[in-house]
Amino acid sequence: MINPSAKKFNGIPLSILDLALINEGSDVGQSFKNSVDLAQHAEKWGFNRFWLAEHHNMQGVASSATSVIIGHVAGATETIRVGSGGVMLPNHAPLVIAEQFGTLEAMYPGRIDLGLGRAPGSDQATAYALRRTLHSSGNEFPEQLAELRQYFKYDPSARVRAIPGEGQDIPIWLLGSSDFSARLSADLGLPFSFASHFAPTYLMPALQLYHRLFRPSKTLQEPYVMLGVNIIAADTDEEAHRLATSYQQQFLNIRRGVTGKFKPPVDDPDTFFSEFEKTAIDELLEWPSTIVGNPETVKQKLDEFIQATKANELIISSGIYDHEDRLRSYEIVADMMK
Template identity: 65%
Template sequence: MTHTKTFQHIPLSVLDLAPVNEGSTPSDSFKNSVALAQDVEKFGFNRYWLAEHHNMPGIASSATSVIIGHIAEKTNHIRVGAGGVMLPNHATLVIAEQFGTLESLYPGRIDLGLGRAPGSDQATAYALRRTLNMSVEDFPMQVNELQDYFAKDPVSRVKAVPGQGLNIPIWLLGSSDFSARLAAQKGLPFSFASHFAPAYTIPALNLYREQFQPSEYMDKPYAMVGVNVIAADSDEKASYLATSLQQQFLNMRRGKPTKLKPPIENIEAHFSINELEAIKQTLDPRTTIIGSKETVKQGLKNFLEETQADEMIISSQIYHQADRQRSFEIISELMD
């Protein structure tokens, strides 16, 4: 018999895209991220992850390891990490050294989540790598290299200093079945991007759990799922605040990413029927939970029952910093 989990008894974490608001700068974004990280640490959240994206005017976390160090310095005990580093964009040794440095500065607090997507368009991927010879099919080899750099007795003649011998948890992140299979095969924790790939969530989690092979890192599977949550003091206010996320998604779909826009009344007037239908599919109500404390509580409970996740990581693209902080405060009240 499956033991039913409740989200009061599983860790809740934060995924921060370091949003750059319309009318503000990345400098403002980083100040907001520090304030939010300090808040959620007090609220009892488990980890604070930042995601690598490039060439996006509304996302400031491109130099992911740098901002991770900044957040770790301004907090005390919350785990801080990458959700994730897009490994094909980088020389594996550089990531080993960067995260070896972070772990040496903030021991026992650093996570390294790895993705295989570019986190950008082809032109930006080329600008990052200078060549597109590295493909997503090389990702398993890169993960092996990274694990070797962190090993006590690496096989490679090249050593990661700092990095060698450090216990830095490696997570695999995915929005399809590829990383689910790889995480299972390697006995690593797995985080699924259900907040933007809801349809594939259950198949990927089932695959991960069915194929999991115990490893030196873990003896049983550990799955975290991503959820968009926009919480406010009423359903109406939350729906209004959520229009910033919806505009961001639709502008990206149009191929015209923008800074995070302020919320608007009557979003239906601004976008076509097809675009609004796309919102419903990608920002599925199961994984994009918008509402008051009670609405959010029920939404999280339902999704946890469906996924039996070991942890949830919450993204909240909210324009006004006070509203974003209030959203996480409401979620924290549900953890008590």
């Protein structure tokens, strides 16, 4: 489950979560080039895995055909693990996901992760367009998961078989931002990834549940938790906070119901955001969900986060507009790994 060539920070591996952001003034093709370039740098720097998230109907996010982009990134790299963070299983037939990831595993053996979520990754209208019904909800997720896992088992007598897929040992992760997936992953003995980068309030309760209820399985003998964290790093605190205004704008636009591409940073946020918006932004940038600052600040806050949560791994999301600035942010983190 851990890339042998991965480096570690304070004894744990670090990974990357990418959304293939589409910048204002740019296009989808460039966002895919940026994702590949970031993955290649991440591999060189010693990050453990590179995951892509499934989102739909968002003008600033290009990672909707998640399995296709995973194959594109895996084909452009050699050792880093590549996977989904995650595939929203209610949007898909389990057989299709088994076949897609079975295909990926056959192409890039030992490097593919399948992270699964139960949210739609979109609004209700888009969920209907994907599923052709709104009767399917996250409540059926355990049954869909069981069906998916069955397709990966070798059973020549089965009426329906996933080919490729059957007999392959693809790591399955459950993703969540509440206690639902914490309970389910604990019950099934699966690794658990919590979206603390946007749901920090529920982090500690979910972790406590997962550890308390965990049942060893053939897949996993001990609990394994990977936590999401936003990191926007730069050589100075001032520059890091300026870069963070792009992420702040994205966050506020989602709350406003405004669509659009990922926006460049603003030099004077005090004149750009209202007082109410500044309060919401302050909550967004609170530790532990987001770490913004220079290398020393980032290292200190990362260490505090690991000490507080006892995480086995962290997965980092960095919403930064300029590609070179984003590379520099991850390079700063990479310099802390050994």
